[in-house]
Amino acid sequence: MRFRGGYNILLEGKPERQIAVMPEPDALYLPLRSRRFVFSELYVKDGERVNGGDILAKDPDNYAVPLLAPRAGRVQLKEKEGHIVLEEVAKLQERADMAEEELEHIEREMGAGGIKRYKLLALGAWQFFYDAYTGALPDPLGTPQAIIVSTVSLEPFVARGDAQLHKRLLNFTRGLEQLQSLLEYQPIYLVMPDIESEFANLVRNHIRGYAWVKMLEIPLTYPYDDFAILARKLGLKRSDGSVWAVRAEGVLATDRALTLTKPCTVRIISIGGTGVNSPTHVKVMPGYPMKDIRDKYVSEPAARLINGGILTGELLGAETLGVDAECRGLTILPELQERELFGFARPGWDRSCYAVCFLSSLRGKFRERFTTAMRGEGRPCISCNFCEEVCPAGIMPHLIHKYLYRDLIEEADEARVDLCVECGLCSYVCPSKIDLRKQLIDAKVLIEQEKEEIRQEQLRQEEARKQSVEEKSE
Ligand code: SF4
Ligand code: SF4
Known part of the structure; x- marks a missing residue:
């Protein structure tokens, strides 16, 4: 399989594979928003006592995906804006099973297959699933043309697949079997690194004999693990139906929900970046206090926290x-508060750049100590073409940027801005510091809105035409 573009960014602060367990917190602060979800429908009252696994809120616009209570505790709704606070958190018994009557009722309504999908949703495993092309939550009752399962996470510094699967390969293979039971004949593509490593060989051995799993080995270059790119490479056309995508943690959550009927209320997230004293992975539950993570891991007095x-x-x-319900990792960078003295005169022995313009290009590969410093200001595009070289979608970000600068939205649409997978490489390599990724995302939203308006207008006109024909015939 041949890929285009891509680039590996080497930075200090890569999390170790080890997983630290954070101490039990006194209180949990569950954000009501995450990247894809807005949990606006509350299911609890102020002061109510809940058990671990109980539903606190749901997102009505995303198939009612629930926000579950990770622990038992007392609900506080008014204490912190935008959060459900769980106080008096005690590590009590999780809700072990779903109520029998509830399951019987669902079976009558949806059939045996429906129960599995219901459990995935109700027990918090469904939120680990993505539509490969849009990144949105897929319809849990839909039938995908294929499922892409990835063990690879290439963006620095999100949680690594080998950390997620460490000592849990049996659960992973059981989760794959559960996924397969949701399908009829559609394939499952398992994305693996194309290298010989202990981890890769272990996974290969575990899935040997699973004829319904098709291996897909990819080079470890960012962002070849992107689900939209993989779906395109596999020839899975968007028009042929949805493609579900899930990472290692989602397969483990599937196993937990369907094999054990237990709520998925724990996440393994990475804590990485140059602002961290010992980059690692940690086992936490959603709502875990950011302050406790900061106190334990952030080494810099001023640091910028990035979710993802x-x-x-x-x-x-x-x-x-x-920590929000979808968090995959925290990136922590030292905040540069003062200008670097004579920064412009430095030859760049310790800096790396796609342009190979620093003295460090004589050093060979090394991990750069990255900070929030811009090192100069934004400038106009110099047509260096770097963004086009690295773009894995095969589009021309600089050209689209120029169209957008002149408000030429139609031309941006024709230049296939829709193919952008939002990987951010173009922004990273741009020597003029243009935030191409954001510009392209905004343009995609605008174009989609305009197309939707045109669709609605056409529907209105069609309705009006039908109505007038009916009136004439009466
Ligand atoms: S963010 Fe979009 S345009 Fe930029 S490199 Fe990635 S896919 Fe290409
Ligand atoms: S990388 Fe930046 S400066 Fe270079 S062509 Fe792209 S937009 Fe222009």
Whole structure:
């Protein structure tokens, strides 16, 4: 399989594979928003006592995906804006099983296959699933044309697949079997690194004999693990139906929900970046206090926290008090508060750049100590073509940027901005520091809105035409 573009960013702060367990917190601060979800439908009242696994809220616009209570505790709704706070958190018994009557009722309504999908949703495993092309939550009752399962996470510094699967390969293979039971004949593609390593060989041995799993080995270059790119490479056309995508942690959650009927209320996330004293993975539950993580891991007095990886993560403000329901990792960078003295005159022995313009290009590969410093200001595009070289989608970000600068939305649409997978490499390599990724994402949203308006207008006109024909015939 041949890929285009891509680039590996070497930075200090890569998390170790080890998983640390954080101490039990006194309180949990569950954000009501995460990257894809808004849990606006509350299922609990202020002061109510809940058990681990109980539903606290649901997202009505995303198939009612639930926000579960990771622990038993007392609900506080008014204490912190945008959060459900669980106080008096005690490590009590999780809800072990779903109520029998509930399951019988669902079986009558949806059939035996429906129960599995219901459990995935109700026990918090469904939120680990993505539509490969859009990244949105797929319809749990839908039938995909294929499932892509990835053991690879290439963006620095989100949680690594080998850390997620460490000592849990049996659960992983059981989860794959559970996934397969949701399908009729559709394939499952298992994405693996194309290298010989202890981890890769262990996974290969575990799935030997699973004829319904097709191996897909990819080079470890960012962002070849992107689900939209993989779906395109596999020839899975968007028009032929949805493609479900799930990472190692989602397969483990599937196993937990379907084999054990237990709620999925724990996540393994990475804590990486140059602002961390010992980059690692940690086992936490959603709502885990950000302050406790900061106190334990952040080595810098001033640091910027990013929810997710360094290229696609979102800045975390002080208002976010706990780990959100979709968090895959925290990237922590030292905040550069003063200008570097004579920064412009430095030959760059310790800096790396796609342009090979620093003295460090004589050093060979090394991990750069990355900070939030811009090192200069934004400039106009110099047509260096770097963004096009690295773009895995095969589009021309610089050209689209120029169209957008002149408000030529139609031309941006014709230049296939829709193919952008939002990997952020173009922004990273741009020597003019243009935030191409954001510009392209905004343009995609705008174009989609305009197309939707045109569709609605056409529907209205069609309705009006039908109505007038009916009126004339009466
Ligand atoms: S244009 Fe999109 S897909 Fe291409 S490099 Fe930029 S963010 Fe990635
Ligand atoms: S990388 Fe930046 S400066 Fe170079 S062509 Fe792309 S937009 Fe222009």
